[in-house]
Amino acid sequence: MPHLPETSVTPEQEAAWAERFGRDRANLVAKNAVSSVGIRAAARVPEGVAESALGFDVEVPQGDRTDQQRSGRCWMFASLNTLRQHVIARLNLKTFELSQAYPLFYDKLEKSNWFLLNVIDTVGEPLDGRLVQYLLQDPVGDGGQWDMFRSLIEKYGVVPKEAMPETACSRNTREMDKYLTRYLRGCACRLRGRAAEGATREELLQIRTTMLADVRSLLATCLGEPPRTFEVRLRDKDDNLVCHGSFTPHDFFADVVQVDVKRLISCVSANTADKPFNRSLTVSRLGNVAEDGQVRYLNLPIERLKELALAQLTDGRPVWFGCDVDQSYVRDEGLMATECLAIDQLFGFAVEGCLDRAERLDYGESAMTHAMVLEGARLDEDGKPVLWKVENSWGKDHGRDGFDTITDDWFDQYVYQVVVDEAYLTPEELAAYRSDPIELAPWDPLGSLA
Template sequence: MDTMRSVTTEDLANSREGFFSERANVVAKNAVTSMGLRAAARVPEGVAGNTMQFDIDLTQGKRCDQQRSGRCWMFASLNTMRYRVIKKYNLKTFELSQAFPLFYDKLEKSNWFLENILDTLDEPLGGRLVSYLLTDPIGDGGQWDMFKSLVRKYGVVPKESMPETACSRNTREMDAYLTRYLRGCAKRLRESHEAGVGPDDLSSMKKQMMDDVYHLLVTCLGEPPASFEVRLRDKDDELALSGTFTPREFFDEAVGMELDDYVSLISAPTADKPFGHTYTVSRLGNVWEDGGVRYLNLEPAELKRVALAQLRDGLPVWFGCDVAQSYLGDEGIMDTAALDVDGLLGFPVEGCMDKAERLDYGESLMTHAMVLEGVRLDESGAPTLWKVENSWGKDHGRDGFDTLSDPWFDQYVYQVVVDKKYLSPDERHTYETEEPTVLEPWDPMGSLALAR
């Protein structure tokens, strides 16, 4: 036996002796086996810094709940929009339909997937690209640019006009059957191409497939309304808005947000993505005619600067992060000081890689989208703690809210969406004019926020 390449009896004996000779290891073992790693690593002094007290604090309606779906990016986007409706009409609360964009996202992602299959007919089935396309063609996740495309094309509707269904509250079954059907479509298209079927006939086949996709989605989610009646009453029970609207008309009238003014900024310190430049991700998107995504990569300090500026102007901020890292989920606390896993274990686990290394080695990426709605500032006006509206219902965290420490922001926030007016002139010029570097489809900056 090659003792240097195998785990030997002597290795095990040495490890056991080393472990049990240290009192701290035994204490850690007893605590962790009883209550779990994070509970045992919880630092009360760090937790104590996460009080719900903020210098800027935007008030929102009742908490929303994405339930058993990966629609966090939709909920976060709609929460930034419903905030405008609540303020504009002085409402107690208000909610936009999350089933409405879900329907059209699944429809558009199906078309996007099939178009990509048609575009890769000569690629090997077992190659990385086609294998990647087949992995998760219509998953629940997404990004801001994809939501913007949906709203630009289809608009928004009040929740009452397209309420939740069993399949929107829990998307697992619908996703599984739609994915299976689309993989079957990919098989038929590739086999037809190999048999000599021409491009026009393949496109006609795709159109029929999309008709089946529509059929499945209406069955699961109901038919999206083409128009609907609205009666909104304000806090004084006065009629604030009434009439018949199409979804696009309702967005223009009630939300009134200039979609193209809002841009996506990322912070990825990897060697292949120098700061101060623009990027896109190959084959990432949903609405075919609207194209894909576009990012400007900046230092975390710049993301904080523009987010703070937008909050000061009274508007919430969409952001994407790796929510599971250094997170006390039951308490809704994202804070590197609130957990000391490395101290508990006695060697670096959380500290074994920096931010760039975590991205390069597959340890971290954007998993969840939420909304910044407040911030605590120090004496110099710098942020120390951020208030976060989550989409996991009012019973999560503290009445549905989380907190996010500023050091956590540096490490695990990867994306914010702000009005481009908050960018510096040079940043704005770069975003608007530079030809973006195209990243591979599997790049971590192409990850889709979907955590639940």
């Protein structure tokens, strides 16, 4: 064999590593287990699972479990599930569900407009530059943020699920997203081409209008036409007719849902060096409804996020939250708990433990990937949470009768965002939220969409 440079893996090194691996009984047991059942099943700690037995001191009743199916609409489902709780409680309903296809239609339309405006804004940037390539990567994905949902319902209102039910393309958005993305990338190509030929911004904006008409046509084909008016008949648990009549989406939101969404503040916890606590943050070019601008967060320590969430739950109100859902997750049992999977012990060195919370954000290991609803908490003798009850949007057969649980330690590690009423924030925190925000790069981990 020819001489190998010092940067290569040599046969001698590989043989020595293999010999060392084979000498360790634990390695051989781990190899047999993992190769047979997989990493997480082999690393499952039954005592850790047992410590997360059910039972909650604070609990907010919700309706029947919802199912986003094969779509990335968790942020919409979580948002609508927080809104519907107000309707269920006020009208004494057994269950109730708002249409998820309705905001999906308008989110895709608004995201398309947002994307085309960004294309027009960056026609002078190189096509192969990081910014333009980032914009082209996923122009109308299913994910979103709380602020984006608030913008949608303030502009378009809400409707009951019966008024705009699911379609094949809302239950599984892959094909719709694929062809809409392809069309929009073609639009970007044409807009940049016209700009290179000397078209003015006003001319490009007019071309964009024609393109958006095509986008809306595609969405109507896939999702159906959103209702302008609809009839409602709601009966309470005693079969009394408690809501009836004809509504517009705006009327239904104002008269039936009755939630002042302007009061709901998005609080995050990112302890990286570039994100000071008690400061307002935004993410460049992240949003959907053009006239509302970019998202805004208040960055707070993780313990403060837990205090705010528990305060709102104690008052009988669910809490929208965002997390990195797949970390330390025993999915079949609906349990997110760092103590339930012994990954580092299985491999014999630090794998999960090789990065702390801030390092995971900085090095691309973690970000907010999923939004759900906190609907309960178990407390210790000092009134501190030890276990949280979570309403997911993966159907009634998922997890523990359709809901998940997360341990408080998992909350410390992988929860990044809660949305709470401004009444729970201090005057100083509200002032910080309303101050001029620090603008983060579009690809910052806080720009990830649930």
